[in-house]
Amino acid sequence: MSSPSHPQPYFEHFGHPGAVHAPGVNDQAERKLGRILSQPVESLGKGILLRAPRAGYGKTHVLERVRQQIGEGHEFIPLRPVDGARPNPGAAIEDALRRLTRQLPASGGLTLLDIYSRHLFALGLRPLVISGEVPCQDREAAAQALVKRPVETFNFHHPQAVTAHWTRENFEVLGPRISLEISQETGCSLNQVAFWVAALFRFATASPEQAGRGGLLFQTATADAEPERFGILLALLARLRRIVLVVDDLEGVHGDVSGARAMAGFLSTIRQEAPRVDIVVSVNDDVWESAFVPALSGGLLDRLSEVVIRLDGLDDAGVIALLQARGYAQPEELARHIAGEGMERHARAVLRRASEMAPQLGESQGS
Structure with a gap:
């Protein structure tokens, strides 16, 4: 009986590609x-x-x-x-x-957080456009652009993104109003929303090529942080x-x-x-x-x-599927020997025992 030539991964870490999946297991x-x-x-x-x-x-x-x-x-x-x-x-x-600040492929340095931030700014500015508090020539078209094209509308790095540049120039006045609208829309604490709107605005308006724009955000966001701040960040996302x-x-x-x-x-x-x-x-x-x-x-x-x-232990079919997925040449025979030992049959224990038994069974068959 041959065993896989590559080491068997017994441990996995969430967020990283894991071992080959065995159909039927869990x-x-x-x-x-x-x-x-x-x-x-x-x-x-x-x-x-x-x-x-x-x-x-x-x-x-x-x-x-x-x-x-x-x-x-x-x-x-x-x-x-x-x-x-x-x-x-x-x-x-x-x-x-x-x-969230890892650069997106072929994006010119933009990140997911840039995208999310622009959507949030659009969420806060739209009620001000509709009410007329923010002056514009075509109120309906401007409101529609905030709904349908928030990423383009708040492209702070494009010379023709008029709304983005106007918002940046007037953010000292607009920021608190945008925060209030987002707070009312989401039900989140106004103080916490205002904190994140200001922090995300500084991040989003900085050039993607600017060294350390992420570091400045991390420093601001983590200083004296409480669980509520993390919760509001997740609520906004x-x-x-x-x-x-x-x-x-x-x-x-x-x-x-x-x-x-x-x-x-x-x-x-x-x-x-x-x-x-x-x-x-x-x-x-x-x-x-x-x-x-x-x-x-x-x-x-x-x-x-x-x-x-x-999650429960593996049945016979699950043990066979696991061994087959991990490259064992004769998984049925190996599974039969494992079953005969009466051991606890969960994935890690089965794979460890299989790695120990396979060479021994191969020697006995070859003699």
């Missing part, structure tokens, strides 16, 4: 999660708990598969606890902004696209009741400030039972687990 959970997340942009988000008996069942693989399948219409933002247990608002904001906040590394919370309480409180704030955002918490049973259940009230537990998706 497919039901994958379909359910994808279906729940595939909602219109205006729909309320959900608290989703992705649970498994222990590490190695493929939670990260499921998350990454769903991200790849529906990611074009969604923005997946991982939340990484600083010490594996407690969230840090500043770090969360910087991580999100770094993802969620006006334009489905936002999924993913918490996939909670091993450090095991047995840490105070850490679980801090994480749950942080996520509760996000849900309150950004009701359209979906939050997926990926956690093993031991971590959930040892930390979260003792720490939280029934209400907080319910908010985190409106939907529960469980």
Whole structure:
């Protein structure tokens, strides 16, 4: 029996392409999660708990598969606890902004955050155009341009983008009015909206070639950051696209009741400030039972687990499919030997045992 010539990846990291998928393995959970997340942009988000008996069942693989399948219409933002247990608002904001400020292909240096910012400015300016507070020759055409062509209308780097340049010249007066309109439209705190409108305006009006424009934004956005600031950022983004906040590394919370309480409180704030955002918490049973259940009230537990998706062990067909996908020449025979051992059959354990057994079985067959 031959074994794969390449090393078997036992661990995956959300946001990075993972191992080859084995059809049939965790497919039901994958379909359910994808279906729940595939909602219109205006729909309320959900608290989703992705649970498994222990590490190695493929939670990260499921998350990454769903991200790849529906990611074009969604923005997946991982939340990484600083010490594996407690969230840090500043770090969360910087991580999100770094993802959003990566240059888009063939864009002349523009980023997703440029695109999102222009949509937000259009959202805030349109009511002022319609009411006549902002003077223009053709009010209806100007309002339509803000709806249909916000990216072009607020192209601060094009000499003929009249609205963009007029807004920049008058932003000291317009900024507070735009912030008020966005706050009323979204239901978000006016102070927090005003903070983000000012920060995003400075970023969007700076030249894409300007060195350090992202760094200045990070510095401004993370200074003295609180959970509410991160929540409002997500709430503003969620006006334009489905936002999924993913918490996939909670091993450090095991047995840490105070850490679980801090994480749950942080996520509760996000849900309150950004009701359209979906939050997926990926956690093993031991971590959930040892930390979260003792720490939280029934209400907080319910908010985190409106939907529960469980991963179970592999059946015979799942073991065969996994081994076949990972390149084993005779997966049925190897699966039969693994089944005979009565071991716990989750993906990581099966692959580890297969890598140990395959050379031994090959020697016995060749003798």
